[in-house]
Amino acid sequence: AQSVTQPDIHITVSEGASLELRCNYSYGATPYLFWYVQSPGQGLQLLLKYFSGDTLVQGIKGFEAEFKRSQSSFNLRKPSVHWSDAAEYFCAVGARGQAGTALIFGKGTTLSVSS
Amino acid sequence: DTAVSQTPKYLVTQMGNDKSIKCEQNLGHDTMYWYKQDSKKFLKIMFSYNNKELIINETVPNRFSPKSPDKAHLNLHINSLELGDSAVYFCASSPTERNEQYFGPGTRLTVT
Numbered sequence: 001a002q003s004v005t006q007p008d009i010h011i012t013v014s015e016g017a018s019l020e021l022r023c024n025y026s027y028g029a030t031p032y033l034f035w036y037v038q039s040p041g042q043g044l045q046l047l048l049k050y051f052s053g054d055t056l057v058q059g060i061k062g063f064e065a066e067f068k069r070s071q072s073s074f075n076l077r078k079p080s081v082h083w084s085d086a087a088e089y090f091c092a093v094g095a096r097g098q099a100g101t102a103l104i105f106g107k108g109t110t111l112s113v114s115s
Numbered sequence: 116d117t118a119v120s121q122t123p124k125y126l127v128t129q130m131g132n133d134k135s136i137k138c139e140q141n142l143g144h145d146t147m148y149w150y151k152q153d154s155k156k157f158l159k160i161m162f163s164y165n166n167k168e169l170i171i172n173e174t175v176p177n178r179f180s181p182k183s184p185d186k187a188h189l190n191l192h193i194n195s196l197e198l199g200d201s202a203v204y205f206c207a208s209s210p211t212e213r214n215e216q217y218f219g220p221g222t223r224l225t226v227t
Contacts, residue, residue, distance in 0.1 A: 032213075032214055032215070034215075034216075036218070042220065043119075043205065043218050043219055043220035043221045044158075044205065044207075044218035044221075045218075046215070046216075046217060046218075049215055051213070088156060090158065094214040094215075094216070095214060096214070097212070097213075097214075099145065099146045099165045099170070099209070099211040099212075099214070100146045100148075100164065100165040101163070101170075101171070102160030102163065102171060102173075103158075103160070103214070103216055105157070105158040107155070107156070107157055108156050108157075
């Protein structure tokens with residue numbers, strides 16, 4: 001079955017510290033991979049995506065993610081966290097080249113930032 | 116210059132009522148979606164349309180009926196609302212050639 005696992009439900013990091021959010025997926029073939037962020041009371045904003053090519057992808061707000069095929073992982077990283085990064089983060093996978101197919105989301109990781 | 120917009124943002128209504136949520140995208144995408152986010156923040160697909168044609172119709176009560184008048188709009192109508200329908204509903208859109216979905220701000224539906 002297709003699924004996305006985000007092992008960490010809640011993470012707290014100090015402002016200025018580095019961050020890594022984990023994501024593992026189970027899928028028939030290499031899917032498209034995404035990270036979304038949801039600030040309190042807000043919609044989902046696309047942080048970054050992986051389709052093909054370089055396995056280290058850069059996104060908005062200083063985030064990056066690395067696709068590791070052998071580990072079926074797509075972990076999100078940021079070298080220095082800002083207080084405004086506190087939010088819910090969702091990893092998602094989607095089928096390649098098929099219009100209208102659903103994204104499968106993980107259950108999310110809540111990031112808290114302490115001063 | 117909002118990409119995907121939804122109205123209303125908040126909707127409070129009583130059980131048994133009928134309500135609609137509207138979604139519009141100005142990204143020129145051909146494909147649109149409705150997702151439901153439950154109280155535990157889990158997101159699940161409900162429907163998708165490509166060029167006004169229904170593609171996905173997940174196991175959703177038939178009280179939920181999507182309507183796509185044109186490629187830029189996908190509305191969600193809900194009949195006979197129940198307490199369990201309380202959730203946040205997100206609209207999204209993507210280009211046909213690439214499953215890269217952009218989400219609206221969400222509509223928080225509360226059924227009392």
